[in-house]
Amino acid sequence: MTRLYISSPLTVGAEIALPEPAARHAVQVLRLREGEAVTLFDGRGGEYAAQVASIAKREVTATVIAHRDLERESPLDLTLAQCVSKGDRMDYTVQKAVELGVTRIVPLLSERTVVRLDAERWQKKREHWQGIIVGACEQCGRNRLPLLAPVQTLDTWLAAGDGLRLLLDPMAGGGLRRRPPPPSAVSLLVGPEGGLSDAECAAARAAGCESLALGPRVLRTETAGVAALAAIQASWGDLGACRIGPITDQAQRG
Numbered sequence: 001m002t003r004l005y006i007s008s009p010l011t012v013g014a015e016i017a018l019p020e021p022a023a024r025h026a027v028q029v030l031r032l033r034e035g036e037a038v039t040l041f042d043g044r045g046g047e048y049a050a051q052v053a054s055i056a057k058r059e060v061t062a063t064v065i066a067h068r069d070l071e072r073e074s075p076l077d078l079t080l081a082q083c084v085s086k087g088d089r090m091d092y093t094v095q096k097a098v099e100l101g102v103t104r105i106v107p108l109l110s111e112r113t114v115v116r117l118d119a120e121r122w123q124k125k126r127e128h129w130q131g132i133i134v135g136a137c138e139q140c141g142r143n144r145l146p147l148l149a150p151v152q153t154l155d156t157w158l159a160a161g162d163g164l165r166l167l168l169d170p171m172a173g174g175g176l177r178r179r180p181p182p183p184s185a186v187s188l189l190v191g192p193e194g195g196l197s198d199a200e201c202a203a204a205r206a207a208g209c210e211s212l213a214l215g216p217r218v219l220r221t222e223t224a225g226v227a228a229l230a231a232i233q234a235s236w237g238d239l240g241a242c243r244i245g246p247i248t249d250q251a252q253r254g
Contacts, residue, residue: 001037001038001039002026002030002032002036002037002038002039003038003039003040003041003047003138003139003141004018004022004025004026004038004039004040004041004138005022005040005041005042005043005134005137005138005145006018006019006022006040006041006042007019007042007043008042009042009044010040010041010042010048010064010067011064012048012064012065012066012067013063013064014063014064015053015061015062015063015064016040016061016062016064017059017060017061018059018060018061018062021131022060023058023059023060026038026052026060027055027060032052032055032060033052033055034052034053034054034055035051035052036051036052037049037050037051037052038050038051038052038062040062040064041137041143043137043143043144043145044144045069045071045143045144046067046068046069046070046071046143047067047068047070047143048064048065048066048067048068049064049065049066049067049068050062050063050064050065051063051065070143071143071144072140072141072142072143073101073142073143073144074101074102074103074233074237074238075237075238076101076103076182076186076232076233076236076237076238077103077163077184077185077186078101078102078103078185078186078187078188078229078232078233078237079102079103079104079105079106079185079186079187079188080093080097080102080104080105080106080187080188080190080225080229081106081108081157081161081187081188081189081190082094082097082105082106082107082108082190082221082225083107083108083109083110083112083113083154083190083191083192083196083221084107084108084109084113084115084151084192085114085115085192085193085221085222086114086115086193089193089220089221089222090107090115090129090222091128091129091132092222092226093221093222093225093226094129094132094133094136095132095135095136096136096226096229097146097225097226097229098132098133098136098137098140098142098146099136099139099140100226100229100230100233100239101142101229101233101237101238102146102229103146103147103185104146104147104148104149105129105133105146105147105148105149106149106152106157107126107129107148107149107150107151107152108151108152108153108154108157108189109151109152109153109154110153110154110191110192110196110197110200111196111197111199111200112191112192112193112194112195112196112197113192114192114193114194122151125151126148126150126151129148130148133145133146133148154196154200154203154204155203157189158203158204158207158209159207161187161207161208162185163182163184163185163186163187164182164183164184164185164186164187164210165186165187165188165189165204165207165208165209165210166186166187166188166189166209166210166211166212166228166232167189167196167201167204167205167209167210167211167212168188168189168190168191168212168213168214168224168225168228169201169211169212169213170213170214170217170218170219171211171213172211172212172213175212175213175214175215176212176231176232176235177235179235181235181236182236186232186236188212188225188228188229188232189204189209190221190224190225190228191221192221193220193221212228214227214228214231
């Protein structure tokens with residue numbers, strides 16, 4: 001089922017014009033036709049069954065038919081505080097973090113952050129990441145958009161955090177298995193390509209971050225955050241509900 005995000009509030013019975021990016025995607029990529037069913041969501045909870053009403057050269061309209069009170073959010077309030085990495089590495093991290101159910105993403109600037117932009121270009125970068133968040137929610141079935149925080153320095157984030165905060169550190173001695181489930185929110189701090197400096201690691205620990213190691217191998221920044229999020233969700237979130245079942249014919253066919 002095709003899923004599309006609509007930023008304006010949706011109501012049953014309304015006929016709406018799809019935003020230009022969604023309309024273009026629906027026609028040029030998905031090849032939708034009049035009368036086809038689509039799923040719409042506005043980020044305010046649940047999703048809406050809808051039907052393509054008309055397709056014109058510059059406009060696609062859809063009729064909202066019914067609301068489905070369906071959520072796919074993790075029970076874990078999980079924040080990814082990710083030091084900005086270059087190009088599609090950060091894009092990958094943002095996309096996979098959304099798929100893994102994070103509540104919010106905080107892009108951070110640290111001593112070894114390679115990306116350096118002025119305020120205007122940071123705003124454009126943030127708009128780009130917001131588009132990735134929308135696309136990931138459309139793909140994975142989430143009906144609520146994770147919060148994308150403004151780009152900020154590591155010091156700013158350390159001064160404002162609360163709850164359990166984990167510092168991803170390949171030199172740490174402990175993993176998740178020895179930790180009890182967190183009483184409230186969990187934040188994961190991941191360094192940039194060159195890692196956090198010794199002074200930044202010390203500052204993070206002084207601010208209450210607990211060191212966390214994923215295993216004996218050193219992972220790239222775009223791999224480390226995604227792997228840690230998956231481990232956290234498996235230990236304390238909804239990935240712990242994974243099931244093993246019989247192999248279907250479709251799976252056998254690949």
